[in-house]
Amino acid sequence: MDRRVRIFGIPQAGKTVYLSVLFGEIDRYGFENYILDMRDHADSMDYLSMVLEDLVLQGSTFSTPERQFKELNMKLSYQEDGKVKTAALISTYDLSGEDINIIFDARFHSQIRKSIIPPEFKESQKKIMNMLYTGDCFILLVDPNPIGSTFDDQDTMFTIILRIIKKNKGKRKSQKDKRYGIVEGIKIAFCISKSDLIDIPDAREFVEQKMPFTYKYLEINFKNNFKCIPISSLGYNAETRQYPMKENIRPINVLEPLRFFLDK
Amino acid sequence: MNNKVGLFGTTSSGKTVYLVVLYEYLNKLKAELVLDFKNEEDSEAYLSGIAQDLYEKKVLPEMTDRRSIRKVAFNLSRQVKNTVETVFRMETYDFGGDTLLDIFAPNLDLSNNQIVEIPNENIPDENKPSEFINMKKTINSLIEESSSFMFMVDPNPIGRHKQDRFLAAILNQIIDTNQKKNRLKSNSVIENVSIAFVLTKSDLYYNNQHTERELNKLIPQSWKRAKKLYFVKDRVKSFYITSLGYNTKNETAEDGSKYAIVPDIIQPENIDEPLKWFKKQFADYRNRR
Numbered sequence A: 001m002d003r004r005v006r007i008f009g010i011p012q013a014g015k016t017v018y019l020s021v022l023f024g025e026i027d028r029y030g031f032e033n034y035i036l037d038m039r040d041h042a043d044s045m046d047y048l049s050m051v052l053e054d055l056v057l058q059g060s061t062f063s064t065p066e067r068q069f070k071e072l073n074m075k076l077s078y079q080e081d082g083k084v085k086t087a088a089l090i091s092t093y094d095l096s097g098e099d100i101n102i103i104f105d106a107r108f109h110s111q112i113r114k115s116i117i118p119p120e121f122k123e124s125q126k127k128i129m130n131m132l133y134t135g136d137c138f139i140l141l142v143d144p145n146p147i148g149s150t151f152d153d154q155d156t157m158f159t160i161i162l163r164i165i166k167k168n169k170g171k172r173k174s175q176k177d178k179r180y181g182i183v184e185g186i187k188i189a190f191c192i193s194k195s196d197l198i199d200i201p202d203a204r205e206f207v208e209q210k211m212p213f214t215y216k217y218l219e220i221n222f223k224n225n226f227k228c229i230p231i232s233s234l235g236y237n238a239e240t241r242q243y244p245m246k247e248n249i250r251p252i253n254v255l256e257p258l259r260f261f262l263d264k
Numbered sequence B: 001m002n003n004k005v006g007l008f009g010t011t012s013s014g015k016t017v018y019l020v021v022l023y024e025y026l027n028k029l030k031a032e033l034v035l036d037f038k039n040e041e042d043s044e045a046y047l048s049g050i051a052q053d054l055y056e057k058k059v060l061p062e063m064t065d066r067r068s069i070r071k072v073a074f075n076l077s078r079q080v081k082n083t084v085e086t087v088f089r090m091e092t093y094d095f096g097g098d099t100l101l102d103i104f105a106p107n108l109d110l111s112n113n114q115i116v117e118i119p120n121e122n123i124p125d126e127n128k129p130s131e132f133i134n135m136k137k138t139i140n141s142l143i144e145e146s147s148s149f150m151f152m153v154d155p156n157p158i159g160r161h162k163q164d165r166f167l168a169a170i171l172n173q174i175i176d177t178n179q180k181k182n183r184l185k186s187n188s189v190i191e192n193v194s195i196a197f198v199l200t201k202s203d204l205y206y207n208n209q210h211t212e213r214e215l216n217k218l219i220p221q222s223w224k225r226a227k228k229l230y231f232v233k234d235r236v237k238s239f240y241i242t243s244l245g246y247n248t249k250n251e252t253a254e255d256g257s258k259y260a261i262v263p264d265i266i267q268p269e270n271i272d273e274p275l276k277w278f279k280k281q282f283a284d285y286r287n288r289r
Helices: A015-029 A042-058 A099-104 A119-134 A151-169 A203-210 A212-221 A256-262 B015-028 B041-057 B099-104 B130-145 B160-181 B211-218 B220-230 B273-288
Strands: A003-009 A070-080 A083-094 A137-142 A187-192 A226-230 B004-009 B034-036 B069-080 B083-095 B107-109 B116-118 B148-153 B194-199 B236-240 B249-252 B258-261
Touching: A003 A015, A003 A119, A003 A151, A003 A256, A015 A042, A015 A070, A015 A083, A015 A137, A015 B220, A042 A070, A042 B160, A070 B220, A083 A119, A083 A256, A099 A119, A119 A151, A137 A151, A151 A203, A151 A212, A187 A203, A187 A212, A187 A256, A203 A212, A203 A226, A226 A256, B004 B015, B004 B130, B015 B034, B015 B041, B015 B069, B015 B083, B041 B069, B083 B130, B083 B273, B130 B160, B148 B160, B148 B273, B160 B220, B194 B211, B194 B220, B194 B273, B211 B220, B211 B236, B220 B236, B236 B273
Parallel strands: A003 A083, A003 A137, A137 A187, A187 A226, B004 B083, B004 B148, B148 B194, B194 B236
Antiparallel strands: A070 A083, B034 B069, B069 B083, B107 B116, B249 B258
């Protein structure tokens, strides 16, 4: 089963908050028969716990320091026949400010401009590409209220990500064939984060309208093997439309993407 | 499976008080098993000194000095056909201050948007203070030599995550050591190790038996990883104890935490339960072989 889940999204989309809340939810209340196994990821455990503590105790979100690249991993395991088996390895990266834009900016992906990627990003870019190549389930986190960027930016970034996945996993007649066909065996969860901030009557319609290129690309190339899920890591507050403070964090739908990925 | 029990817990989790109360309890117990301090005279002097303070002066042991280390060990033995047979051996180390946490669970400081880890296990050993390396070696050898472990869980720890992180790190060391020793793959379940999770100070917080639920809350990572993943389910068990007794009165400190006032009559409860369970585990293992 061993799913390799990767989370992607623009800065401030809520990747770290989502992963921290997911970590907290599974750690505290469990998830089906799976156990959160941070044996090989003690650093991530420290980091996620501290972010979560910040959220719960101070009601504030932690913003990642500039020029910092942190890979975060979380493993779901279970015991069977005297062995510890991995159900899913969930990974993401923590990058600050505009760093992620520089790495994913469309112009840097043309052959001509590849050389102008700042040297400090090359290592990070390598790691991000590796995540894309090795993943088989993807959570694309859409920010419905992007600050400092637009829906078009997100549309561009996700289309690039999907193109990379297609180029890596798409069917080809032979090694030499340059035409990549439909991608099979890859699951994409299109998650609209912070869904407490705006009204989203239909998540699929929302993605279709706001990110038309990504949506069409998914429909054509990923055989409809994707799902649009509105989530809220911190919880819905219909009256104030504000972030809940302190202990009032009540995540909504955060486990749905995992259910979709682990569903046989 | 040898009969050595390694005792671990964060600072102030009640390891020393437990050992002292156990020392008094086993000394008074008119049973076949006798406390045996042969070659461990230092431990006897240490425990009896603290026992005097606790039972006569009604004073709890002070926190051990930072970066100091003291081995505390004793055997429980019996006479069989003119020979002395050790039924089991309890061994632990008393470390000062936050030293154990420093070694196994680095502190993480996210204030000022900076991540500071002091010290991190990823830092090469040569960059760490030399006494840390020696202490870590000592702990690692205790883990290597023990087949059973007692984890003391403090219901009122300084930080929930710190305690969980510390016990999870010790647990990792136990898993790694045993997989290596038995030439097992890294995803193999360890069969011949027993772990007792002992919820201490139940006089302060608990008088019921929802121990597993509390462990789920206090140390989810360590408890679930041991009980449901890397060890045989029946070889991991939870216990709750009170070393001072349920008649202990509590005071609340300025920070809201509770602390105990040593009662006139110390009436420990359940302190021998983990030992009985270990004894059964050793016997089961011998019978299976």
